[in-house]
Amino acid sequence: NAGVMQNPRHLVRRRGQEARLRCSPMKGHSHVYWYRQLPEEGLKFMVYLQKENIIDESGMPKERFSAEFPKEGPSILRIQQVVRGDSAAYFCASSRAAQETQYFGPGTRLLVL
Amino acid sequence: QKEVEQDPGPLSVPEGAIVSLNCTYSNSAFQYFMWYRQYSRKGPELLMYTYSSGNKEDGRFTAQVDKSSKYISLFIRDSQPSDSATYLCAMSADTGGFKTIFGAGTRLFVKA
Numbered sequence: 470n471a472g473v474m475q476n477p478r479h480l481v482r483r484r485g486q487e488a489r490l491r492c493s494p495m496k497g498h499s500h501v502y503w504y505r506q507l508p509e510e511g512l513k514f515m516v517y518l519q520k521e522n523i524i525d526e527s528g529m530p531k532e533r534f535s536a537e538f539p540k541e542g543p544s545i546l547r548i549q550q551v552v553r554g555d556s557a558a559y560f561c562a563s564s565r566a567a568q569e570t571q572y573f574g575p576g577t578r579l580l581v582l
Numbered sequence: 583q584k585e586v587e588q589d590p591g592p593l594s595v596p597e598g599a600i601v602s603l604n605c606t607y608s609n610s611a612f613q614y615f616m617w618y619r620q621y622s623r624k625g626p627e628l629l630m631y632t633y634s635s636g637n638k639e640d641g642r643f644t645a646q647v648d649k650s651s652k653y654i655s656l657f658i659r660d661s662q663p664s665d666s667a668t669y670l671c672a673m674s675a676d677t678g679g680f681k682t683i684f685g686a687g688t689r690l691f692v693k694a
Binding site for chain 1: 590623624625627628631683686
């Protein structure tokens with residue numbers, strides 16, 4: 470049973486470009502969460518999605534960031550017009566239900582030059 | 583003041599030592615407490631999950647929660663070099679889920 474999969478594992482972008490991060494949840498999981506982790510800091514919640522619905526995006530910056538979890542395919546975290554401050558590790562987690570344990574993927578490390 | 587405070591370390595101990603990792607928190611509504619282990623360049627993995635106050639033991643790991651002091655601990659007995667990782671405490675008022683608040687993590691090094 471494959472765990473949570475994220476790709477790419479590493480992503481390098483220049484300022485102003487777009488970054489697309491993908492997350493495939495564990496089999497049987499329909500709840501997806503995105504977190505950002507900066508060096509020496511804990512995981513910061515960004516957004517919680519179920520299939521085709523954004524449930525809570527209270528941790529998402531108001532501009533340039535968006536997320537989706539379509540009926541088919543992986544969840545996508547999109548960052549438009551990236552800036553250096555967006556450089557971080559982005560983790561996706563999934564759970565079978567909202568009240569159940571979250572399982573994390575290996576993360577995508579974004580570097581903005 | 584952060585909702586969850588955790589000493590970032592690093593903490594270096596010899597193999598076989600008992601390790602104590604701690605977090606304090608300010609939100610008295612937190613009911614669910616978790617410890618995650620994160621190896622370098624990997625995602626966090628859940629180690630322990632406890633509800634309200636008390637102790638929970640799993641092998642070499644013991645989690646303690648003292649809600650009156652707003653203080654939680656993770657003890658590792660007979661520490662091994664393979665325990666070297668960053669340990670993140672996490673807590674939430676709901677049954678886990680998206681309102682989970684994470685500590686910054688403590689880096690642990692166990693020397694052979």
